[in-house]
Structure formats: C-alpha cells, structure tokens
Amino acid sequence: MRLLLFAALALGPALRLLAGPSGALAPSGTLVSGHLAHPKSPQVEVAYGYNVLTREAVAVATAQLDGQGNFRLALPGLKAPTEAEFRNGNESTPLFLAPGDDLHLTLDAAKFDETLRYTGRVAAANNYLAETVLKFDVGMAHNPLRQLEASTPAQMRALVDDYRRQRRAFFAAYAARHPVPGIFRAYVRQSADFERADYLLYYGSFHSVRPALNTGALPAGYYDFLAPLRPAQDSALAMNNGQYYGFLEMYGPLPASDPVPTAAALLASTRAQFGAGRSRDLVLARYVYTQFNALDAAQLAPWMATFRELNRDSAMARTLRARYAQAVQILPGHPAPAFTLLNNEGRTVALADLRGKVVYLDFWGTWCHPCLAEIPASLVLRQQFAGRDVVFVYIDVNDKEQKWQQVLAAEHLLGPGGVHLRAPDQQVPAAFQVESYPTYWLIGRDGRIVTPRAPRPSAGAETVAAIEAALKG
Incomplete structure (x- = not known):
C-alpha cells in the first residue's frame, strides 16, 4: 500500500481532466480503464505529469466509477514514456505508460496491492510494477x-x-x-x-x-x-x-562555505555530476528552492538573483517566482494567513477568534517522531505560560481523526491553554509554507506574524524569550 503524501505547497492548480465512466473525453491515443471491487472512493485518478521542481502533479485524469465499479479515461498530452500513478481514495500504485497504450486494470480495493492485475498493451510492464511492490515495498x-x-x-x-x-x-x-x-x-x-x-x-x-x-x-x-x-x-x-x-x-555536495554561493561556485559544484543537461538545471533550482525552508523573503533575495543568473528553464523560474511571492506575504509584520478548522470537540475555531492573545502555532502529526518527541517540552511550556495571554494551537496534518484523537488522549495533550485542530488537507499548511514537521510560528495579539519558524518547545529559554517578547510587542 502506498499512501498519498501531497506536497505542502500548492503553486498552481493541476490540470484536472474529467471523464465519465463511458469515457466521454475525446480519445488521446492513451487510455486507462478498469474495474474496482470495494472502491475506497467513487472516483479514480491517473497522475501523469509533474512539476519537476515540486513533484506536484500538473496533469491528473479523473473518472467516476459507474454502478458496477468500471471506469475508462483518456490521458491527453502524454507525449513520451513516463512513470505515472493510479489513485483511488488514499491508495495508489505506480504505472508505466507511453503514448498509444491501452491499459486495463482490475483490483479489489480492500486488498489493493494483492489483487492488482493488468491486461492490454504494456500489461507486462505494469504487472511487474505490481509484483515488485508486493515483493520489496510492502513491509x-x-x-x-x-x-x-x-x-x-x-x-x-x-x-x-x-x-x-x-x-x-x-x-x-x-x-x-x-x-x-x-x-x-x-x-x-x-x-x-x-x-x-x-x-x-x-x-x-x-x-x-x-x-x-x-x-x-x-x-x-x-x-x-x-x-x-x-x-x-x-x-x-x-x-x-x-x-x-x-x-x-x-x-547534497554543494558549496557550504559561502552563505550565498556565487553562480560560478554553484555551476562548478554541479557540472561534474550533472553536466549541462536539464538535470543540472533542476539541481541548481532545487538548491535555491530548499533555502525557502529556512530563510525569509528578505534573506532569499540574493538567492533569487543567483538563480536568475543561472536559470535556463522557464517552468522552474515560474515555480520559484510564485514561491517567492508567497514568502513575501509571510514576513514578520504581515497578517497571518487566516484559517478556520474543527477542533477535537467538533467545533469550528478560526485564527481570528484568538485575537488579543499571542498564538504559538504548532504544525505536527501523529506519524512524525520529532513532533511526538516535542510533546513533553510543549506541555512544560504551556504550564510556564498558564494564565497568561498565550494560547498554544496544535494543527494536526495528514492524520485520520480517530488516530489523532487517540494520540491527544494518550499523550495528555488536552487541557487548559491548548487548542487542538486538524487540517483535513494541505490548504492551511501550504498557506504557512510548511514543508517539514514539526514547524512552529508565533503570531501576535493583533493577528500579525511575529516569528516564522519559531524555536521549538525543546529550545527552552530561547522559546520562552521569544514568547515573552511577543507578549510585550
């Protein structure tokens, strides 16, 4: 079983191509059809085009299952052999497709990997992928x-x-x-x-x-x-x-001695391994892109200048420009992105409801070991600020509600000073550009950003000082 883990940042809508079970979409020369028993959801998807920098799907063909669990969809724009992904609910499996393929699959979604079978053109390739998932990936x-x-x-x-x-x-x-x-x-x-x-x-x-x-x-x-x-x-x-x-x-063997390597240093460090092809362009763009995880927009300016000097790929340039524009919006002093989510009692809580208090925002997940390791320090921190104008808001990401509720109780996270919310998708984490977990933010009484990427609870005195400064601000 492969769970779908979507990137936190949405830099542009995917091209979603809708088709009914009869395959009303005009033929493209590449078709995927099939039959599902016990489907996880009433629709299926095939993602077959990706933003090479973010790995987000930018072409997703979608079909509704008919009353018997059948579907048929076309994949417009498939121009070369490619790895793709078939999805139903929270299950997925890799595909290998080429222009002109006509692939048919059958499966019982209750035993997704064990029952997956293909017929038609390139069936042999895709049956191999299904078998290798069982042999090497499951468990x-x-x-x-x-x-x-x-x-x-x-x-x-x-x-x-x-x-x-x-x-x-x-x-x-x-x-x-x-x-x-x-x-x-x-x-x-x-x-x-x-x-x-x-x-x-x-x-x-x-x-x-x-x-x-x-x-x-x-x-x-x-x-x-x-x-x-x-x-x-x-x-x-x-x-x-x-x-x-x-x-x-x-x-990662790129220059580390210079805080902002020159374009010449970056080129020299990548040329030996990646030559002059598109892989080189991607590695250089990724190196700049990863700086967004640790730097704010002001610090990123020289990185963007270096990228502009090196770049030869307009699609990567658009991705980085869009990401940079988002980074500008979450500088200290800007209004924090608004959100409204359900809490652990099923009631809606909006960030605006917390105006007048300093918000220590914690993006986490029960699946994240570093997040769980921070819980004892977080409880101590909450106790230190008990009765003061500080609220600790925990936003759980990529969890089912039952698992989330179980961990809240088992780890004794419920209690005064804490607000527990669950993000059902990536919209809120994406607005805060969360790409690693745990991630912490400090938001002032006026709803404006005080500190992006605030120190963790385990940082002790550093975190206490940051919250005290926010209270005085």
Whole structure:
C-alpha cells in the first residue's frame, strides 16, 4: 500500500481532466480503464505529469466509477514514456505508460496491492510494477535501511549492493517470462541504480551526524557510486522516474562555505555530476528552492538573483517566482494567513477568534517522531505560560481523526491553554509554507506574524524569550 503524501505547497492548480465512466473525453491515443471491487472512493485518478521542481502533479485524469465499479479515461498530452500513478481514495500504485497504450486494470480495493492485475498493451510492464511492490515495498522486509544504525560503512555498502542484486534478479526472472519493452528495461535498471545511490547517500548523511555510533569513518572513495550514474540522469528525469527524484532529494555536495554561493561556485559544484543537461538545471533550482525552508523573503533575495543568473528553464523560474511571492506575504509584520478548522470537540475555531492573545502555532502529526518527541517540552511550556495571554494551537496534518484523537488522549495533550485542530488537507499548511514537521510560528495579539519558524518547545529559554517578547510587542 502506498499512501498519498501531497506536497505542502500548492503553486498552481493541476490540470484536472474529467471523464465519465463511458469515457466521454475525446480519445488521446492513451487510455486507462478498469474495474474496482470495494472502491475506497467513487472516483479514480491517473497522475501523469509533474512539476519537476515540486513533484506536484500538473496533469491528473479523473473518472467516476459507474454502478458496477468500471471506469475508462483518456490521458491527453502524454507525449513520451513516463512513470505515472493510479489513485483511488488514499491508495495508489505506480504505472508505466507511453503514448498509444491501452491499459486495463482490475483490483479489489480492500486488498489493493494483492489483487492488482493488468491486461492490454504494456500489461507486462505494469504487472511487474505490481509484483515488485508486493515483493520489496510492502513491509520493507528486505530494505537495507532497516539495519542503518547497526551497520559499518562497509556493511551498509554490502547490504545495499545485495538489495540491488535482488531487484535485478527479480526483474531478470520476470522479463524471461514476459515481453517487456526496451524502454521499460532501461527504466527498471535506472530505478535500481538510483535507489542504491539514494540509500548510500542517506547512510553517508546519517553517519555524518551520528558519530556516537562508532562505526568507523567513511572510507576514501565512498561516493564513487555517483560517477556511473551520470549518463542516465537526463533520461531518468525525462521519464519522471521516482527513484531518480529520491536520489536528488538526498544529493547534497554543494558549496557550504559561502552563505550565498556565487553562480560560478554553484555551476562548478554541479557540472561534474550533472553536466549541462536539464538535470543540472533542476539541481541548481532545487538548491535555491530548499533555502525557502529556512530563510525569509528578505534573506532569499540574493538567492533569487543567483538563480536568475543561472536559470535556463522557464517552468522552474515560474515555480520559484510564485514561491517567492508567497514568502513575501509571510514576513514578520504581515497578517497571518487566516484559517478556520474543527477542533477535537467538533467545533469550528478560526485564527481570528484568538485575537488579543499571542498564538504559538504548532504544525505536527501523529506519524512524525520529532513532533511526538516535542510533546513533553510543549506541555512544560504551556504550564510556564498558564494564565497568561498565550494560547498554544496544535494543527494536526495528514492524520485520520480517530488516530489523532487517540494520540491527544494518550499523550495528555488536552487541557487548559491548548487548542487542538486538524487540517483535513494541505490548504492551511501550504498557506504557512510548511514543508517539514514539526514547524512552529508565533503570531501576535493583533493577528500579525511575529516569528516564522519559531524555536521549538525543546529550545527552552530561547522559546520562552521569544514568547515573552511577543507578549510585550
């Protein structure tokens, strides 16, 4: 099972293409149809186009199920082989589609991964994806990262290499029995290679911040796995390969000595690995884009100037400009984005209802271990400001109500000084540009932003001082 985790920031509406169960949409040459038993929702979606910088779907074909659970939809604008995603409710599965494909699927959504089957053109490729989800992803029993903390660099390298060998062997055995197209063979090979690189980068990053593990220094040449990946990078990007994006998420050897690297320094640091193709443009844009997680609009200005000097991609430029415009709106002194949500008792609470009090805003989730680790310090902080004009507002994100309510009770979060709200979608987190959890904000008595990215409860005296300053402001 793959849960849908949507990006927190919505930089533009997806192109949503509606079709009824009869497939009234004009034929595009690429079709997906199927039958669902026990569907999770009355409609299905296929996402097949993505903003390469944010990974948000920008083309989503949607069809309503008929009374028998059947659907048929067309995918206009599909111009090249690509990774895509089929969705029903909170369930999803990867697809591999090319122009002219006519793919039919059947499944019982009550046992989503176990019952998924395909027929039609490229059925062999998609049946392989369904089988590999069951073999390697569900439960992650074979995943080498399960042994992350106990492994030396040499042991982790061996585990990761063996995991890739298992994937390759599984595909070789499958391809010997089923006709899979050459482009899909390249896609699978690239997926395994970039997954391996992702895991090795993750281990290197983890190792660098956990010296107490005493697993030995990273050996010379540890990162030699990067060089062989270079020829496949632009091809993987063109196919929207999810494993390639995972690799890019972990790739980080960019200049750190200069607080704002020059354009020349950024180019030099990326040229060796990413050459001169579109992957280079994406890595440079991502490097600037990630600064939005830690800097306000005033601090971002020189980064944007550097990006404008380097950029060759108008779509990435539009994404960054839109993000920067949002950042300007949440500078200190600006009105905090308005919201109205239901609390744990089912009553509506609006930010405007809290005018006259300082609001310490906490974006969290029961699935977020760092969030849960902050709870004891948060309860202490609430006690310190008990009876004063401070309200602690907790906005839970990406949780079902029952789980949320259970954790509120189990962690003793209910009580004076706390307001507990649940965000049913990404609208409120997106308005505050929340992209990591937990994230904290301080809002003044007048409803204006005091401190974006306020210190955590566990910061102790620093957090107390920030709240005291807000009370005096």
